[in-house]
Amino acid sequence: MTLKPTKTVVAPANGTSGTRAEPPSSNRAARAAERRQAIIEAALEEFIARGFAATRLDDIAKRAGVAKGTIYLHFKDKESMFEELVRLVIVPVVERLTKLPPPAGSVRDLVEVFASTFLREVASTRRGDLVRLIVAEGPRFPAVADFYYREVVQRGIAGMRALIELGIARGEIREKGLAKFPQILVAPVLISVIWQSLFERHAPLDAQAMLRVHLDLIFGERRTT
Amino acid sequence: MTLKPTKTVVAPANGTSGTRAEPPSSNRAARAAERRQAIIEAALEEFIARGFAATRLDDIAKRAGVAKGTIYLHFKDKESMFEELVRLVIVPVVERLTKLPPPAGSVRDLVEVFASTFLREVASTRRGDLVRLIVAEGPRFPAVADFYYREVVQRGIAGMRALIELGIARGEIREKGLAKFPQILVAPVLISVIWQSLFERHAPLDAQAMLRVHLDLIFGERRTT
DNA sequence: TGACTATGACTGACCGGTCAGTCATGAATT
DNA sequence: AATTCATGACTGACCGGTCAGTCATAGTCA
Structure with a gap:
């Protein structure tokens, strides 16, 4: 001493x-x-x-x-610390996103607001790297992968599907098959997250712009009458 | 022995x-x-x-x-072993895919053949996990990330862009903005790879079917008239 | 209020297991 | 016999986890 x-x-x-x-x-x-x-x-x-x-x-x-x-x-130990950590970081984000959508406006606007929020809240923060971390460690931490699936993926997919079906019903979305693969809706966002954390320094990616193009694909060219 | x-x-x-x-x-x-x-x-x-x-x-x-x-x-040691390993596995795959496209048929068919091959050769084999491994370890192995970017990503993006521009020129693709974000073209394929290795057991994903829906989005509903 | 005690949050030296990398030894090949 | 290759016991650094000891704080009493 x-x-x-x-x-x-x-x-x-x-x-x-x-x-x-x-x-x-x-x-x-x-x-x-x-x-x-x-x-x-x-x-x-x-x-x-x-x-x-x-x-x-x-x-x-x-x-x-x-x-x-x-x-x-x-x-308790390193392992449970890691698992608890993931929960602690994810839960508030999910809560935020869950209570977000104000049910008004076109489906496209809804999706755009949602995805933009996600990009802002997740893709461009430390949380984006967390997604990469989960992808990286998931297979070795079934508990983490399960939790992530239940809390984030499953809910997200369900929400997306509901939106897509609404869009189809309203005639905003032409491609019916999309309802079977809501993953397509979020794919570019996910790609953005991964891209940024791996290749940002080689070629930065304008995630928002890419998202807009992708939504144009789904909803048809911007039809702001 | x-x-x-x-x-x-x-x-x-x-x-x-x-x-x-x-x-x-x-x-x-x-x-x-x-x-x-x-x-x-x-x-x-x-x-x-x-x-x-x-x-x-x-x-x-x-x-x-x-x-x-x-x-x-x-x-030499564990680290260079890992880096060399990635090269050894990737190079032949890239070569295979590089010399694949026979320049005939519609752009959609071209893309579909290409992506299907990729799905078959990569997504559903050990190589798919390799992609996840690179995502996981990339940030800690700049050499690996660089190599992967140069050999796979950059080439892939360039190839996709060429195809997209061809598609636009031929009138097969309506969305012009796509040429700026070829990532969108391959996003679902990447998502498939990651999905399978993380969530296969929760909810298997029919990658081929998803790919088809995605291509319908880009090229318009199957127009085999 | 001030003095004295009990509590438990916090510390960091330590321990034991693990594992990357080495090298003396022996076997196979030339 | 000389050379090249393969082996696996061994070394030492490293790191997760522990715990005896410290001390600021809260509680108690006069």
Whole structure:
């Protein structure tokens, strides 16, 4: 025990209490929650950058500004930490997207709003890499793949199908077969996400523009009478 | 390897030695090549199943029926082995696909033949998982990502674009914007590959059928008049 | 309020297993 | 005999997980 690490000075003030400049939030539970959050963010960052197997808990701890042991106060082990992490990040996004659609306007507009939101919220953020991470680690984490399928894919497909059927009923969509493969609707968005994280530096892709072209394919050329 | 105490067979002179021996490859170079091939296949299998970091060289060796040291007679280390592996698997596929298109028939037929071949040759084989592997490990192996971009993606995009422009010129394709985003053309195929390796067990996907619907979108409903 | 104690969040040195890479040994080939 | 190839026991670095000890904080009492 030679040096006393600075510890307390780390946290950026939460700015709640004006009088006291208290770097660490005072309350114990609050501090714990903060640390937990820091661990989650650090872990996400590291897992995305290195993949599950190559990520070192020491690095997560260092990035989170926490000792390694602390991680084990919040998570059982590396594996369940990873699984829980995915849930923690996905759930709020799904919730956001779920309660999005205001049932008005043309189907095309609906889809466009939806997909654009997705692009903005997911494709161009850290969450985009999370999708890649799931693709990468899914086969080795059935629990993660299952969860992702149930919470995201299945719902997404169902929603898309409903929209497509509506579009067909209203005569906006000509291609009937599309209802059997809603995947086609989102394929370019997915491709954008993967493209960006792999080839952005070779050839950046204008995801929004690509999406528009794709929707033109499905709904016919922009018919803004 | 119960090898007969045979001789070389490489003999320059006429067959002084027995004209025997090929069940177990006799020639030394041939045997080495065989082992190399076995290592490559085993490694591919393991890397696909576990990812780069989690793959053990001991397992590769065991699967290849070879001692670990032997691997190092053929590859510098784990990392360059992985990179070389990707090249070794991709190159022949690219060659096959490159020399495929016989320039005849409608553009739609051309595209359909091409994509179907791709589905058959890639999506439903071990090579499909290789695509997922590249997506997974790409960010950590710039060399692999670069190679893949140059050899596969760039060429593929260029080829698709040429086809699309031809289709537009011939009036088969209405949507002009497609030429700017050839990615859209192959998006469903890529999605198929990823879908199969992640969700096959939840909900198998008829890739060929999906492809047909997608092509209907682009070329208009089957117009076999 | 101030002093004293109990709590448990947090730490980080440590342990044990794992695994990439090496190399002395022996076998096969020339 | 000399050379080339293959082997697998071995080494040492690395890393997930542990736990005895520390100390800020909350609780208790006067």
